[in-house]
Amino acid sequence: MKVMVVGSGGREHVLTWKIAQSPKVDQIYCVPGNGGMAGIAQCVALSVEDIDGCVAFAKEKEIDLAIIGPEVPLVLGMADAMTEAGIRVFGPNKKCAQFEGSKAFTKEFLLRHHIPTAKYKEYTDYEAMLKDLGIYGYPMVIKADGLAAGKGVLIPEDEASARDAMKEIMADKKFGTAGDKAVIEEFLTGTEASILCFVDGKTIVPMESARDYKRAHDGDKGTNTGGMGNYSPNALFDDPALKQRIDTEILTPIIEGFKADGMDFVGVLFIGLMIKDGVPKVLEFNVRFGDPEAQVVLPRMETDLVDIMEACIDGKLDKCQISWKKEKAVTVVLASGGYPNAYQKGLPITGIDDVSGCEVFHAGTALRGDQLVTNGGRVLCVTALGDTLENARQKVYHQIDKIQFDGAFHRNDIAKI
Numbered sequence: 001m002k003v004m005v006v007g008s009g010g011r012e013h014v015l016t017w018k019i020a021q022s023p024k025v026d027q028i029y030c031v032p033g034n035g036g037m038a039g040i041a042q043c044v045a046l047s048v049e050d051i052d053g054c055v056a057f058a059k060e061k062e063i064d065l066a067i068i069g070p071e072v073p074l075v076l077g078m079a080d081a082m083t084e085a086g087i088r089v090f091g092p093n094k095k096c097a098q099f100e101g102s103k104a105f106t107k108e109f110l111l112r113h114h115i116p117t118a119k120y121k122e123y124t125d126y127e128a129m130l131k132d133l134g135i136y137g138y139p140m141v142i143k144a145d146g147l148a149a150g151k152g153v154l155i156p157e158d159e160a161s162a163r164d165a166m167k168e169i170m171a172d173k174k175f176g177t178a179g180d181k182a183v184i185e186e187f188l189t190g191t192e193a194s195i196l197c198f199v200d201g202k203t204i205v206p207m208e209s210a211r212d213y214k215r216a217h218d219g220d221k222g223t224n225t226g227g228m229g230n231y232s233p234n235a236l237f238d239d240p241a242l243k244q245r246i247d248t249e250i251l252t253p254i255i256e257g258f259k260a261d262g263m264d265f266v267g268v269l270f271i272g273l274m275i276k277d278g279v280p281k282v283l284e285f286n287v288r289f290g291d292p293e294a295q296v297v298l299p300r301m302e303t304d305l306v307d308i309m310e311a312c313i314d315g316k317l318d319k320c321q322i323s324w325k326k327e328k329a330v331t332v333v334l335a336s337g338g339y340p341n342a343y344q345k346g347l348p349i350t351g352i353d354d355v356s357g358c359e360v361f362h363a364g365t366a367l368r369g370d371q372l373v374t375n376g377g378r379v380l381c382v383t384a385l386g387d388t389l390e391n392a393r394q395k396v397y398h399q400i401d402k403i404q405f406d407g408a409f410h411r412n413d414i415a416k417i
Contacts, residue, residue, distance in 0.1 A: 003063070006054060006066065011291035013034065014295050029042050048072060063087055071097070071287060074091050080094050088310075100287040102145055117283075121184050126166065126170040143169075148175040192212065193272075193280075194234075195207070196293055199268070201315060204269065229332045230414070231415040233328065269285060300325045330383070335377055336405075345373070346368065348373055350404050363381055364379045
């Protein structure tokens, strides 16, 4: 079969890598792909926002399965356009993609279906928001409502920085139209955890758990990022009582809520959780594989990913048996100097071929002739499997410094704290 993967990041590289292992797949096209994906697929120079162009390409190549990786084309309705063109597609439609396209939409769904989450209030007026400084105490959680590439969440510690955060989002439009509406949430403490779930509209099946590290620097310091590293499984989920609570208080109400609201969700639902004293609360929804969660979850999957995706499309997820490796996985992001703020692109990358015992997934790379160069803030993810978490962790850190480009940095405490 012919498969088309839409996207150019680390998530799409690991998806392509996993799909290439399926005996069903003869040809993979990546739109637009990156310097790493070019080694296992044919990259196509189309924008992920060019819905008409992507659909036309899929029809021309008689694509059997289109997989939409990033949130932007999902929110723009690419899945709907593919379906209308008669192309089987893995990824939620535009209506369901609102769960990532709007923080307020998700919060309203959670409250309507009695799913535990932080208190919140939404705003479309900057002055009204200023009047609610400290409404839930400090730190404050202030979010741009729309898509902001994982960077639209600010957590000011005091009134002065909260004023600055509100100004950045709603007045200065640091995140563009994503800040036309904003949300203030109660700050939750505890341990953050992620669950990726396959969904076919009637059934929700969680994948293996993961733990993300959002802050840029060691010790969970610095600015929020799209994610600086990850490991799987998350030891929190060793607790059967917690798993039961998540199933009964979160997963079951979510799928029942989808049915009640007429949300025919087909694809992956990412659930961000905060867990304190065994009590889980939902932080956020995303409507696609997490990044870099995918880089630790998919390497641990034994089942053919294409089989699972087709089961979701056909509404037969409940018949699908998904098995997992017992090995643990760790991934560490190698980022551009300055990320998540301003950074350079086009810097030569060396040393990837010297890495052994790990998979290197490209997140922000491009080919300039034969030279691999940086092309994003998160440039590479180095992933290893091991019998123990510490074993996997050591494999990564023994190899990651072999990769060099000007200004490269990474956290040194992934899977350690």
